[in-house]
Amino acid sequence: MKSFAKLYLSYLETVLIGIILVILTLIVVSGFIYGRNGLLPAALAVVTLGAVAYVSLGRSRALRAHPELRTKVFKESRLFYFALNGQILKITSSHPSGPLLDSLSRKQAIPQILSRITSITVAALAIWVIWSSFSISANMAQQESLEKGQAVVSAGLGIPATVFNKSVVIELIEISSETTFRVTAVVRSQGYPEMKIEGAGVGYETTYVTRSRFNIRIQKIDSTSAEFFVERIAN
Amino acid sequence: MWFVQVQTPVRGVGEITISRSGSSWGEFWTSISYVIQHTIILALIVVSIHGIKLLLEHSLGEDDKLFGLIRIRWATDTAHIIALVRYLWSILKRFGRPK
Numbered sequence: 001m002k003s004f005a006k007l008y009l010s011y012l013e014t015v016l017i018g019i020i021l022v023i024l025t026l027i028v029v030s031g032f033i034y035g036r037n038g039l040l041p042a043a044l045a046v047v048t049l050g051a052v053a054y055v056s057l058g059r060s061r062a063l064r065a066h067p068e069l070r071t072k073v074f075k076e077s078r079l080f081y082f083a084l085n086g087q088i089l090k091i092t093s094s095h096p097s098g099p100l101l102d103s104l105s106r107k108q109a110i111p112q113i114l115s116r117i118t119s120i121t122v123a124a125l126a127i128w129v130i131w132s133s134f135s136i137s138a139n140m141a142q143q144e145s146l147e148k149g150q151a152v153v154s155a156g157l158g159i160p161a162t163v164f165n166k167s168v169v170i171e172l173i174e175i176s177s178e179t180t181f182r183v184t185a186v187v188r189s190q191g192y193p194e195m196k197i198e199g200a201g202v203g204y205e206t207t208y209v210t211r212s213r214f215n216i217r218i219q220k221i222d223s224t225s226a227e228f229f230v231e232r233i234a235n
Numbered sequence: 236m237w238f239v240q241v242q243t244p245v246r247g248v249g250e251i252t253i254s255r256s257g258s259s260w261g262e263f264w265t266s267i268s269y270v271i272q273h274t275i276i277l278a279l280i281v282v283s284i285h286g287i288k289l290l291l292e293h294s295l296g297e298d299d300k301l302f303g304l305i306r307i308r309w310a311t312d313t314a315h316i317i318a319l320v321r322y323l324w325s326i327l328k329r330f331g332r333p334k
Contacts (some may be wrong), residue, residue: 007272011280011321019287022310026301034302138296140303152243 009073017076020126024049027133036198041133048125053123057089058083077174084122149232155185156225163230170228183222187214269329277322284314 024045031042049053062071062082069078091112124151142152160171167189174184180201187195190209197218200206204218213233220227288311292299299307 004272004276008279009278011276011318012283014321015280015284015314015318016287019284019310019314022313023301023307026305026307026309030300030304032304038302133301134291137301137303138294141296144303159303189281198248 004071010075013074013076014030019047020130021052023130024126027129030132037136038133041129041136044125044129045133048122048129051118051122051125052080055080055084055087060084062086081115081119085111088115088118102145151230152219152227153230154225154227159225161228164232167210167212168208168216168230170216170230173224175221175223175226177223181223183218183221183226185226187216266329270326273322273325277318280318281315284318285310287311287314 017108027045028042028049029040031045057063059079062079062085064081065086066082069075069082072078089110124214146152153161154162155170155172157172157175162169169188171186171188172183173186176182176184176199182199182201183197184199185197187197187208189210195206195208197204197216200218202218202221205215208214208216215231215233217229217231218226219229265284288308291311295301295307301307
């Protein structure tokens, strides 16, 4: 009888693979329907799913060649790697340079290196596609939730943020990190005095007065940038 | 099936030990523990999927939709179905095995 942990990991692997494949499929469908900047992740998700499907064709062959994998933890991931190895071996042996590889006695080594690189590439591609789609979707949700006269802007060191048709400019001077990140920034508007924000953390809120009043709140700070929520209040 | 087995005493002379034994009882107990084990694992997996769902929803922000169109819970709902199918498959594989 399988140990408890082994059985749990086996179930978890199945579920995680399922979730990743379903998310990639959802990205394909929603990315192509949405269009614009959703097209690239959707196209790359198609490539990833295609690569996974192609490699999976050699799954049963890999299982026959490595029957010891039946009882191993992360069976499917290991099988994927061996199936990938098999497919790459098939491709390289049918390639015109196959005899050359034979003569160099590196027939096994080169496909193994290639399959390692390919498996890392497929995994990295899947992670990138999911991450980029999630960040695009999160930004969309945030922008859609904003009302008229509200904006969220991100400023980097040396890259000022502008809002409301450049009526307010936020320039980052410094980001310090002691226990938490803190920013020093200058808020300016043409024809009005500057306002300095000094050593402020997330949640800091201030009002900048020009012809209109602007509520400025720091939402997020990391090592290179800060995100501000700006709301214009009629005078 | 229950039956009494009289064993030859090992330590003392004339000692009689009565024990229960029988292959079908042992098999029944193994099967029950198999089902219980898989059921507990299924429950743990459901909790894990819930954790993954919270993580995905958190990373998508206020609106938990991919490109504002498809809810991410479709993925976790499918994961529940996958886990359930895997559970039923394991049970059927165990009890549907030809003798």
